[in-house]
Amino acid sequence: MKRAESVTFGSSGLDRAAHLRGDPAALDRLASDAAARCLLMWRGKLLLGGDGLDRLAWVPLGHQLIQSGPGGNTDSPVFLGLDDDGAAVFGHDISNWQAVGLDTASVGAFFDKSEQQHPDLPPGEVFVELRRVMTRLTPREAELAATAKAISGWHLSHQFCARCGERSEMVQSGWQRSCPACGGQHFPRTDPVVIMLITNGDDVLMGRSPGWPEGMYSLLAGFVEPGETLESAVRREVLEEAGIPVGRVDYLASQPWPFPASLMMGCRGEALARDIRVDPAELEDAIWVGRSEMMQVFAGEHDRIKPARKGAIAHFLLQNWLADTLD
Template sequence: MIPETDVTFAGSFLDRADRLRADAEGMAQRLADPVSRVLPFWRGKPLFDLTEDGPRLAWLSAVDPLILACPEPLLFMGLDEAGTAHFAADLSHLAPPDQAPAAFIDHQTLDLSETRKFIDLRAIMADIDHRDAGIAAAAKGIFEWRLTHGFCAMCGGRNAVSHAGWRFECRACGRLHFPRTDPVVIMLVLDGDRVLLGRQSGWPERMYSLLAGFMEPGETIEEAVRREVSEEAGIMVGEVRYVTSQPWPFPASLMIGCTGRAETTAITRDPHELEDAIWVGKAEIAEALAGRHDRIAPARKGAVAQVILRAWVDGVIPSAD
């Protein structure tokens, strides 16, 4: 098994404390406490402090004027070891999507300088501290969900945020709506000391990665792995084993990492899915991960595909017999 600390967006230093979410009065008291901390987001981007030790999430006091003026309900993220409440706030109202927020913010309240910026998670995910990544991913996922689920799927009525930000409740029919997570299988398909890699046409030059795809209703994880590999590359897969998972907040997926033993090796590529598909030896993957391969660049650092490939090269995941 791959340690959770090796996977970006897995883990958090907070207790999510679901037991407290239904206590509206208690939440209001925590939001009125200057000690409570709030992570600002703008257009899906968390605020980071760019410290000498790397980027860290930038937390404001719950009574900061920017937070008090936020028109959107805050999201309760949980409690730290000292019992301090942590929230997230969507400050997207501060500026239109095509303009930076700096000009709309009082710099005495929030210093958006060279060391404090709203940064896209995908752009910075390789450098995020493990203690912060899971918090940022969870908050981003909820805020993205709010953007696309503002109306009830049952009656069309307007939804209202409830349960400390973790639910929607229809004002018209009372139906409860919960955040959506879409499961995706991503697989290390092995033939001895070779792995199957694919490339999509829109990817950066030379980039190859593990095959992946969304699960369908009524499938097991194993069935989804076999179906996706067969559809995309024409390879039949036998034994499937789970190795790790990664929350992927772009917008709201759960990457389920597996290994699969190839039972056939002849590639029949689906041109609508893949621009290329190849078998690559372990020694070549090691070169690619080290940045020394002249043809293959692996999936970006922080993506679970690279974590799985590195674990295979290092022997954490055994090769297929």
């Protein structure tokens, strides 16, 4: 797919400089440069600024929230890589900060519209849920945001050794955890997920999960199981969820999805039948939607279905399907 990497969070060509992760002296030199900068995170949210919250807000490595402020999922800043100007960029979690007096009731919810202003940060720089703003960021900032959020989330859920249960330590500038008790080494994980554009003629298969907002439909998706190819996962998931057998399957594009740490692998498949048999444990509903009807959906003129969320690979695949630009 020619436009594969134009998907939100797609590769911007960031130099991750992995060879520097185990070189403390080199990282210290980079961190001491005035151009070095750090992205702060708080309870899964990222620090943003700008008139429309359309840019990442960076702080210097010497900022008090890094040097002596409340910590969080990361013991010290995680080295994200080198930006195009050669400056080192880092991410650091301060989730132990207690946002006293601020709206935190919806933090962690699927649709979190709240914003939190830290008293030690400039007015207008607030912690925001990434789903809200992901399409406003440049490709580079979107990649940095996804990377920082995913690695911070991994540290939150992997603070203890999976082999012996002892608390592990952050090493390799955040890209590894080491157990001092048994010597176990643990690395960031990414869960593979297939998301499928299943078509039959000019119709595409759409489904909705229980609890989704009214009118929200999307492409079917599911986790790839151990020992399974992408093609097999597509066929199994569609058959399990909607009772539709699938023939040919082709890979289209992938998207890092840091909610919390998935790699969405977009595929298209040809349905061999049309009769839908929904598994209620997986889906609330599944329907065939025609091309002209989907155009109404994308125009916001459909009386039942809302368009897929902008920035998600489902929206990207459907948009390219409508434009006949999948190849």
